[in-house]
Amino acid sequence: MSFMQTKRILLVVLSIVAMSLLPLSDALSRGRGGGGGGRGGGGFSRSGPAMGGSMRGNRGGSSSMQRNRGGSTQRDRATPRPDKGPDRGNQQRDKRPDQRPDNRPDRNDNLDDRTDDRQDRVDDIRDDRKEFVDDVHKERREYVEDRYRYRVGTALSISSWRSLSCTPTTVIVGNVTYYQCNSVWYNRAYSGGSVTYVVVTTPSGY
Amino acid sequence: MRGPVHFLVPVLALTFLLGNSALSESKAPDNPDIDQEAVRLLDASASFLESQRSFSLTSETAYEVLQESGQMIEFGAIRKGKIKRPDKFRISAEDREGEQHGAIFDGQKLTVFDIDENVYASVAHPGDIDQALEYLTTELQTPTPLADFFYNRPQDVWKEGLISAQYVADEKINGTPCAHLALRNERVDFQIWITLGNKPLPRRVVIHYKQHPGMPQYRAEFRKWNLSAKLQDKDFVFKPSKGAEKIPFAAHTPLAAGEDEK
Incomplete structure (x- = not known):
């Protein structure tokens, strides 16, 4: 084997080794954040x-706002919630009398039964009242959740706002600061415990 | 006479059985899922906390977020609370990333603030701590971790919808002997470690959001309880820093044209 042949073989082997190492190098760089600086986020x-x-x-805590992701923010509409009927509370209350046995076969002869029965009724009324109050509170919570889920339809997180491809114009109207990006107007507002840029109506005079 | 007696026996037996079953649903003692010792310890801790007219605490907290990739990622914060019953609180947090924010209530006005963004939002909401926290967490949808421990009547919150309460074991949290309790309601499973002895303060809590994908957790360790904190009314008055901008709550912001409320 000549020197040239040996050199050619050596070059081929080195090339193969180098090519086999490329994916490893790429993987390592991805592992460190792809050369993105390693600052996280x-x-x-x-x-x-x-x-x-x-x-x-x-x-x-039901918000699924993507604080460090692009796009507008929306609340999690897929949050599982127990099914609610048209009037669950009344259904439950209506069911109760059927579930209770007639435990007054001979009221005149059994004072204890009567006392127990009265106590049962008191317990029933108390249970019904508690169920009703619980239902009202639950309905109100769900109403509030639904209302604000839609109300904050378009809101940008701070990082999403910073990633917009425009230089926002800042306008102060009264005590309110408005930001205009392209033809869309925003206010800063608290949503889900975070500062967001919310799409609002155009301020008067603009 | 024999006939009626024979008729009464099964009726009374059925009455007893069904009546007993109804009782077991409404009263805890017959419910095998409710351990009375666990409930007693929970009540003792809640009552002790309720009896503290003013206190402060520092906690180290963490919560998990399921990512789109399927990986569960943990974030955390140091959270501090100052409570002066019945109508004042100051809650502040510093995220592990360094962001500082919080909420203050002085009995009349509820304010949330973000130090890094130098903004705050206020709303008049006269009332007590419980009313302010309800408004903050439901109407304003503001996550307020550990608020459950600040209510004037914490037992109402801790035992809301309780369907299971078990005494797991006596364990030590940072060297403090505690009762480890496991509790469940329809929305979450949670564990709480309550100090054994005459000051039954919570030392740790773990909450499992079992209704959500991945069942993410919230975890908190109460590092420092100060039950003799000298808190003044002025400690609960919000003072905006220089240049701070007052912004609205999104819930109070008018919608853009074309965005129906639906």
Whole structure:
């Protein structure tokens, strides 16, 4: 084997080794953030149901705002909630008399039965009242959740706002600061516990 | 006479059985899912906390967020609370990323603030702590972790819809002997570690959001309770920093033309 042949073989082997290492190098660079500087914030969502930190479930924590992602923010409409009938409370209350047995076969002969029965009725009324109050509170919570879920239809997180391809114009009308980007007007406002840029009506005079 | 007696026996037996069943639903003692010792400890802790007219606490908290990729990621914050019953609180947090924000209520006005953005939002809402926290978390949809521990009547919150309460074991949290309780309601499962002894303060809580994909958790350890905090009314008055802009709550912002409320 001549020197030239040996050199050619060596070059081929080195090329194969180098090519086989390329994917590894690429993978390593991705592992470090793809050369993005390693400062984090790379599109991870910070918001979810658990951020509410309440033993009562979703309380201000149902937002799925993508604080570090592009696009407008919307609340989580897929939050599972127990089915509610047209009048669940009344249905439950209506069912009760059927579920209770007639435990007064001989009222005149059994004073204890009568006393127990009266107590049962008192318990029933108390239970019914508690169920009714619970239902009212639940309905109100769900109404509030629905109302504000739609009301904050278009709101940009701060990072999404910063990623817009425009230089916003700032206008102060009264005590309110408006931001105009292209033809859309925004106010800063609190939504779901975070500062957001909310689409609003054009301020008067503009 | 024999006939009527024979008729009464099954009726009374059925009455007893059904009546007992109804009782077991409404009263905890017959419910095997409700351990009375666990409930007693929970009540003791809530009552002790309720009896503290003013206090402060510092907690180290973390919560999980399920990402679109399917990976669960943890974020966290140091959260501090100052409570002066019945109608004042100051809650502040510093995220692990350094962002500082919080909420203040002075009995008349509820304010949320963001120090990094140098903005705040206020709304008049006279009332007590419970009313302010309800408004903050439901009407304004503002996540207020650990608010459950600030209510004037915490037991109403802790035991809301409780369907299971179990005493897991006696365990130590940061060296403090605690009762480890496991509790469930329809929305979440949660565990709470309550200090054993005459000051039954919560030391740790873990909340599982079982209705949500991945069942993310919220975790908090109460590092420092100060039950002799000297809190003045002025501690609960919000003072905006220089140049701070007052902004509205999105819920109070007019909608753009064409965006129906539906």
